[in-house]
Amino acid sequence: MFAAAMIAILTTMALALFRAALGPTVFDRVMAMNSFGTSTVLFIAVLGFLNGRPDFLDLALVYALINFIATIAVLKYFKYGDLAETGRRDPSEDTAS
């Protein structure tokens, strides 16, 4: 049964990769990589159970956090072209958030 879930998650990852390759905008690619990362977390978790080694869950936990930070970092890079930018509100720019 874990194997069935594994196949489904692998299918999800493959489809997300297709979307990342197709684009067309850069945001589609970022979104696809975010979904790919979420599926990777699930993949690692299920893999741990499939092998009878739930220790893998620590990796999944760290991956879940890194996935989020990576998404935000890539977005920030595309927004400012510089990761060191503080991103404080600038009245001349529409960044109401």
Added chain:
Amino acid sequence: MRHIITLYLLLLGAWTLWSGLSWPWGEHFEPLVAVMGVLSTALVVFLAWRMDLVDAEGAPVQLTTFRTVAYIPWLAWEIVKANIDVARRILDPRLPISPNMIEVSASQSSEIGRVVYANSITLTPGTVSVIVEETTITVHALTREAGEAVETGDMDRRVTRLEGSD
């Protein structure tokens, strides 16, 4: 002070869990490791305090009320319903969607309340909060029904009640 203590206890709990339950009555207890855990947690809280991160936003203790506990099952049920609806539409060969952008009002007084509301909207498939402003949230809805469900303001009222008087 309340926030500092909450953050410290939370981090200590997380550390204890990930170090494999190494508390005094556990089987993996090592005094040196336990002392290191207590000290490193204190160091992290000190750094967070120096970075001015420990406040009502960094450690939102005001949200740990009975109302939050009651809100989570309601939100979960909304998410399940929305998921089934969106999944049905995606698998339908005719793809019956009607994307639209709407503006809904956010009546929360604090920033963290707006964050909870915007995240609740995004967490429900079929609606994504695109732009969050002081009193309004611009929402992209996959279907007209999903947009109308947000426009009724039911979720907005529930999150505002969540904030309480704090």
Added chain:
Amino acid sequence: MHWVDFLSWALLIGGSFFCVTGAIGLLRLPDFYARLHGAGIIDTLGAGLILIGLMLQAGLSLVTVKLLFILFFILITSPTATHAIAHTARVQGLEPVLGGEDGEQ
């Protein structure tokens, strides 16, 4: 078969179904903003059901606590990331495709 096993398998299959459905949505939906909803399915019910299914397999142990943490982090970070992507796209001037035929209207 024990009923917990049965329930956990049902949850795993349900989660797998929603994961694949969300991924199909990623490919099938016509526009960037619409595709966000497909990604939302993977992040909420897909991940949620699979992780709850695994929790039932693990029983009351540290593994379940770790799975709960993973679920908690996914449920906190995924809407934030989705909102960040949508907000950046909107601010940078990507126009959503609105309207479209709704087969049930």
